[in-house]
Amino acid sequence: MNPASIPLTASRHRFDGVDALRGCAIVWMTVFHFCFDLNHFGYLRQNFYADPFWTWQRTAIVSLFLFCAGLGQAIAVQQGQSWPRFWKRWAQVAGCALLVTAGSLWMFPDSFIYFGVLHGIAAMLIIVRLSAPWGRRHPLGLWLLGALAIASKFIAAYALETGAVAHFAEIFNARSLNWLGLITRKPITEDYVPVLPWLGVMCWGMACGQWLFRARPHWLSAAMPRPAAPLAWLGRWSLSWYMLHQPVLLSIVWAAHQWTHR
16 A cells, blocks of 8 residues: 555544554553542552652653654644644644643642643644654654754753853743743643653654655554454544543542542
8 A cells, every 4th residue: 555545534534553542642641640639639649740650651641642643743744634624623722721721720729730731732733733844855854853852851951050051041940931841940830741852752753654654554554453442432532531531530539538538
C-alpha cells in the first residue's frame, strides 16, 4: 500500500492503532489520577510531587499524549484537513483548557492550573501544524527540531543559572513567561506542561507520522486485535474522557469518604 491509497477524508477514516495507543495513555492517566484522588482524601500516603515513582509516570503519560497528538496532526494533514476544521478542533481543546483552569481555581486556589497539558497542547498544535510542510520537505527536520526543543530546556536552565544571562532568570520564572519552559524554578501549580521541552515530543509524533505515511503506511492500516477495540474506542473520545474522568472519580472518592466518616 502506498500513501496515496489511504483515504484523504479525516472524517471518514481513523487508524485504530493510533486510537488504541491514545487509549493506553487514557487508561494509564485514569489510574494515576484515581491514585492521586485517593491520596487527596487520605486513603494513600504518597508524595505525587517529588517521589520518582509518581513523577516519572506523569512524564511518561504526558509524553504519550503529546506523541499521539503529533501523530494525529500528521494524519490530519495527510488526509487533507482544512485550516477551518483545524481551528474548530483547536477551539475545543482551548475551551476545555479554560474549563480546567476554572475548575482547578475552585478546587486548588493556591496552585490552580494555568498552563497544564491542554493549554500546552493548544499552543503546540499551532506550531506543529505550521511546521508540517517543512517536515515533509526535510524528513529529518522535525526530528532535529524535536531534539532541539528538548535540549533547549536544559541549555536554558544552565545559562540562566550560571551564564551571562542569569539576571534574566526571574523574568522567565514569572507566570507571564514561565509557560515557555525556560525556568530555573518550577511554579506552584497542579499541572504544568510548558512549550519547552514538551514541544519536542509532539514534533517527534508528527515526524513519526510523516515517516509512517512515507515508508510504512501498512502499519497504520493494520487490523487491531479484538481485545484492543475498547482502547481504540477510548482513544476516539480522548478529550471528552479527559474532561469528565476527574469529576467522576472525585465524586466517587468523595462519596466513599463521606460514607466512611459518617
